[in-house]
Amino acid sequence: MLTVLEKARKDPDSMKGRILKVARRIFGEYGFHGTTTRMIAQEVGIDISTLYYHWGEKGELYEAVILDINEDLRRKLSEVEQVIHGRPLAERMSISIDMMTDYLFECPEISNIVLFQYFGKTRYRSSLDIQVPELISDIARSMNLCGRRGKVPAAARMKVLTIMNAIHSFISGENFFRPMLNLGRKEYIQLVKMTLKHILIPAFERGQEGSPGEGEYAL
Amino acid sequence: MLTVLEKARKDPDSMKGRILKVARRIFGEYGFHGTTTRMIAQEVGIDISTLYYHWGEKGELYEAVILDINEDLRRKLSEVEQVIHGRPLAERMSISIDMMTDYLFECPEISNIVLFQYFGKTRYRSSLDIQVPELISDIARSMNLCGRRGKVPAAARMKVLTIMNAIHSFISGENFFRPMLNLGRKEYIQLVKMTLKHILIPAFERGQEGSPGEGEYAL
DNA sequence: TTTCGCTTCCATCATTTGATGGACACTCTA
């Protein structure tokens, strides 16, 4: 038996799938409270009660969106890991940044929703437990920031968070940053990749040679 | 003649000042649409119409909050620049990261509002032009990423944005990241600083020696 | 054709929310 979300993911042209897709975009742009069910219904081109028929109340639709993008992200990261497996660190990072950046620029609502999850509060109680922690730990392991098994230290997870946040920020902030830099879309994407590589890679290359440890920049 | 905002900033104990302070926090937590004027009024302990008496409509109060935190940020950055002036790059960055991180952890609503500005859309038209671009260019100059005068190249501004975003992300995401890492507040702050320095400084040190140029990590 | 189940929409409701009018209280000044 498929859940409603699984049905919607399986058939994107179904009404459930169409609603989910639009809801991702609108929730991503305006956040939970900034989005009204009427906005979503209008964008899909259906009556508001049709929306309620398929997804129940607003909060449930929002949770479906969260689960949906988390699943997409999980799959993409798994795909990236397949590709970079076995390569040297700098190359792994360069490829990861390219792949993730390209992907997220195609689905910017993923970055939007992720950031809303991180930073924003909502005036309704959600009983949703997100698997972000596991995801972060997996990436840390795949980057050889720690042993293959066992607990991933907080410092390693922080580094992964830094990388993820940096990428999401530039995707999600495109509408703010790009006009400010006066760049076309392609130029912007190119510059994002270049900047991320320029800043992120040296740190991890340095961290490899002889493992200077965590205290090197502590006061 | 002082504007309403200037009055409120000048006297934080006045009703206008108290409202502004609470509004910063609530808007920062819940965003524009997630915040109701009633929430703010209740938190201040006043009637809703008293709030309207002092600040007019919701959008105007929100704009005041934006201007207020931008001014705070501008002053703090100016203070940081005084301190780091003349020191070597790695030290400049280390001090900047310490000072800004400490400051923003004391006023996390600043990071919250900034990120909402960057990433979120609002369903109302704002005629507010923010001086973020100038701020970013100033920092780039102060970091010697470009000449003292003239136009700051986009690549340099991107690097500054990366740094600012990284800091804001960890401040604003504390409520999400800290439980995930299972750290106390002080440990978390310490780890944020360490991670930021560890990741950010090597890139800029490397960028200095012989100026390898922008294309080093391009495909 | 009839019936059943699924889907859609119209009309409507109840609550929330932004916003305002007017009464009341307080202070200062003439």
Added chain:
DNA sequence: TAGAGTGTCCATCAAATGATGGAAGCGAAA
């Protein structure tokens, strides 16, 4: 003391918004 100016609150409004009931459409099965 009278009156103006200021600040606060109660009551209330109008619009937006989340949510639902019920009728109607539609296709497949009986």
